[in-house]
Amino acid sequence: MALIQTSLIWVAYAVAVVLLLIIATVFVFIYQTPRDRAVSVTTVCIFTMSALLATVLLMPVDIALVSSTSNSAEGRKKDWATPNEIDSIIKTLKIVYYTLYSLDALLCLLVVPFTYFYYEEYDEEATEVGDQTLGTRLWGAFKYTIAFIILVVAIFLIGFFVPYAKQAKNDGRLDLDYFQRLLLQNRGERALSFALGLLMTLGTIIYVLYTGAGLALLPVALIKSAPTVSAPTLAANTASQLEENRERQRQLDGRNEGRENGLESRDRRELEALIREERTLIRRERLAAESSGEDRHWLIKAWIKVEAVFRPLKLIGGLLLLLLALFVFVSMFITAVDKAKNSICGAHCGYILGYLNIFQPINYIFVKSSKVFPIDYILFLLLVLFLFSASVVGIATVGIRFLWITVFKIRKGHTSPQALLMATVMLTLITLAINYSVAMLVAPQYATFGHQTFCDRAPRHPGEQPDCTHNHKAIRPCTEMSKNAVAKDVCTPSVLSTFINGVTIDFPFFGLIMFWAQFAFLGVYLVVFVATLFKTPKMDEDQLDADLEEDEEEGLLASTGKRFGATWQDITGHARTPNYGAAETNGERA
Template identity: 30%
Template sequence: MTAVWLLHVLFSLFSFGLVWFIIRYYSDKLETENLQKVISIFGLFVIQIILWAIPIDIYYGNISEKSTMASFYYGFFVIIFFIIFLFLPMGFFYYNDINLNKKDRIIKALKLSLFISIIGLIVFIIGFWMNRKNPDVDPWMKEIFTQRSPVHFAAEFLIGVLAIFGIIQFLKYTIYGLSMLPISLIKGKQDITIENSQIESQIVIAREKRRIIETKYYALDTPVTKRDQKEIESLKRKERNLERAKNKINEDQQKFLSKVIRFCNPMRKFFGFVFLLFSLFLVISVLLSLIYKITSSSCGSNCGFILNGPTKNPFDLLMVNLSKAFPLDYFVFVAIIVYFIIISLSGMAKIGLRFLWVEISRLRKKSTVPEILILMIATLILIGITMIFEFFYFAPQWATFGSQKNEKGELCSITDIPNCKISGIAIFVYRILSNSFFSVWIWISNLIFVVLYTLILVISLKKPASSNFEYDD
C-alpha cells in the first residue's frame, strides 16, 4: 500500500510541475506580483490531487474503508469550495481594477469575494434543507446511499451545482479542443511561401484602397467624411497587422525550432491521427454508455443510472483489463487527464474565454493578464470536477469495481455487493447523482457531448489549414 500511495505522491509532484508550467506559460511576463500565481497553482493542484487518488481508490476498492475515502473526497472538496467561492474571486477582483490603490483594491476584492461566498453558502443551505430521502433502490444498493448526515447532503448538492457549471465549460472548450486539436495536427500550418504571397497581395490591396480614398478627397480639396475616415483607419490597422504577420512568419522561418518542427512534420501528423482515433474511441464509449444507462439501469435517474452489470463499452474493457496489471490503468488515467487539460486550454486559446457567447478575453503566451489567468484556472477546476463524473461514462465498470470478479469468476455487478467492493469514488458520485436533476442533466450533457463532437469534427475537416500567424482582419 505504501508503494501505491508513493506513486500518488510522485504524480502529485508531476502535477505541481505541470501546473507551474501552465501558469508560467500564460502569465504576463511584465506582471511583478505573484499573488495570482500562488492562487492559481494552489487551486489547480488541489483538484489534480483528487483526480490522482481515483485509480488508487479503485485499486483498493474496499467498501469497509469507504468512510476513509469519503472523508478524503469530502475534505478536499471543502478546500475546493473555499478556492472557488473565496480565493479565486478575491484574486480576480483584486486585479480587475488596477486604477485603485492597493488598499482600496484589497477592500473591494474582499467585499465582492464575500458576496460570491454568500452565494455559495446559500446553495449549501439549500442542499442542507432539501429533501434528504435516500433513493428507493434494491437492498444490495442501500449500502451506497445510507449513513449520510445533512451536511453530506448539502455538500453533495453544492458539488452537483459546480458539476453543472463544469459541464458547460466542458462542452464549450474541451469538446472543441477534442475535435479540433487532432485535425489541426494532421493538417498542419499553411505553406509559408504561399501564405507570404497571400499576405503581400492583401497588403497591396489594402494600400491601394486607402490610396484611392485619400486621392479622391485630395483632388476635390474637401474634408474626409467620418465614414471614409473610419475606413482609412481600418485599412491602416489591417496593413499594420499584415506587415506584422509577414515579419513574424519570416522571423520564425529562420528560427532553429521552426526548422526542427518542419522536419518533424510527419511525426506531428502521426500524433494527430493517434489523438483522432483516441477521441473517436472515447466518443463511441460515451455513446454506448448513454444507451446502456437507459436500457440497463433498474433504478434509472433515482440512483444516477447505476448499471446492473458490465457492458461492452470498449474503453471500459480496456481500463478493466489494464487494472489487472496496476498501475497501467493509473498511467492511462493520468495521460487522459493531462490530455484533457491540454485540449481544454487549446479550446480556450482558440475561441477565447467567454460568458455565454460574449468573448471576455483570449489566452496569449506570456501576456495573459492576472484576472484572466485566474478565470482560466477556475474554468480548469470546474472541468476537473466534471472529469470525475465523465469517467462514469467513459469507463463505468472500471470506475465502480475495477477488475474485481464475483464468486462465479465474472466481472462484478451491482447485485454482487457486498461480496464485491465498490470504490469510494463510485459511492461519492452516485450519492450526488441520486438527485435525479443532476443525473438527468449529466446524461443529457453527454448526449450533447457526442452530437457537438461530431458536428465540430465535420466542420474542422472542411476547414483549411491554419495560418502561421494570428492577426486581425
C-alpha cells in the same frame, strides 16, 4: 505485504501530483502575458489547477486500494482484508476526497474571485503617491468577495436542509445493499454532495461546449498545423523583403518629386500594393519574433524549443489522438445508450446502470490493466491529460464568452491575468464534469469495482469463504446488481462511485442534467469534427489581432510538408540565408 502495496500506490500518486504541478506551472507561464504578470495570480492559478487535477487522479488510487483487498483470481477477499482494514482504507480515502473536493470548491468560489478583485484593485498612480496600501487593496477585494461568501454559505445550507429524495428512497428497485449504502449519508456529507453536485452540473454545461469542441479540434489542429517555415528563416526573409519594399517605395517617391499631376496610374497602383505588402510584412515580422520567443520568459523560450523538436511528430501524434478521441466517443456512446435503455431506475437515480449489457472497449482495457498497477494509472493519467488539453484548446478556440459576446481571449503569451483566472475557474468546473464523465460513462465498471470478482458458489461451512479454485467459471465480476450474499462481503465499491451515485440518487435533478448532457457533448464533438475535416481550424475564430489573421489567411504556417530543416533552425535559432531569384521583381512579389 498489504502495507507495502498500499504505500506504493500512494507513492505513485505523490509522483503524479508532482508531475501535475510541473504541468500546471508550464501551462500558466505559457499562456500568461509577460507584461502584466502578477505573483498572486500566477500562484493561485498554478495551485488551483494542481488541486483539481490531483482530485481527478485520485480515482485510480481509490480503485487500486479497494481492488487490492480482493483476490480476483479466486473471487474472494485476501486474508489480511478484514472489515476493520477495509473500513480504514475507505475512511482514509474519504478524508482525502472530501479535503480535495472542499479545497476545489473553496478555490473556485472564494480564492480565485478574491484574487481577481485583488488584482483589479491595484492602482499604480495611487500606490506611488501613497493613497493605496496593501491593507486597502485587501479590504477592497474582500468587499467584492462578500457576495461569493454568501453564495457559498447559502449552497451548503440548502444542501444541509434539503429533504431526501423520497421517490428514490422508497423505490423498490433500489432495495439492494449497494444502493442502501448510498442513502445513509449524514447531513454534513449531503451538504457537500449538494454543493459539488451543483458545481458538477454547471461544469457539465461548460464541458459540453468547450471540451466537446476541443476534443475534435485538438487532433485535427495537430495534423494540419505542421509549419514549413522556421521562425528564424521567416524573420530573416521578412527583414530582407521589408528592406527591398521600402527601397522601392523610396524610388517611386523620388519619381513623384517635381510632378504636378503626381504618379502615373501604373506607378500609383504599384505604390498602393507596396504599402499593403509593407503592413503585411510588419505583422509577419512581429509574428516571427513572437514565434522565436524574443523578449519572452525563459520558460516560453524553452517551450518553443521543445515544440520545434517534436514538430515533425505532430502528424503522427495528431493521428493517434484522433483515434483516441474516436475511441472515447464510441465508448461514451455505448454506455450512454446502455444506461438510457437498461438503467434500473431511470431518472429517479440519475440513470445508474446495474451492469454493462454491451461490450465497452475502454472499460475493458482499464479493467484488465488494473490487475497490474500502475499500468491503469498511467493510462488514466494520459486520458485525463488528453481531456484537460482538449478543454484548454476549446477555451482558446472559442474564448471566454457571455452568450455571443467575447469577454476574454486565451492566447499563448497574451492572456491577461483576469482571463487566466476566469479560465482557471472554467477548467475547475470542467474537471469536475470530467470526473463524472469518466467514472459514469467512459469506464463505469472500472471506476466502481476495478477488477474485483466474487465466487458465485455457496460456502461449504458457515463462516467460510466459498472456494472457486477448481471452478473458474463460477467467478463473476462485481457489479451493483450482485445479489449474492458472498458478493456483499467481497465486492467493495470505490469511494468516488459511491459519492457520485449518492449525489444522483439524493438529487436526481443533477443526475438527469449530467446524464443527458453527455449526448449533447457527443453531438458537439461530432459537429465540430465534421466541420474541421473541411476547414483548417483557427485558434479563436474571432481573433482580431491582424498579425495572426494575416498569417492564417496567407497560409504561412499551415503546410504539412517536411519540417526537418526548419525544425533544426528553430532549435538552434539560426536562419537560412534568404535567396531570391534575380528575375523576381518587387511588383511581382507585391
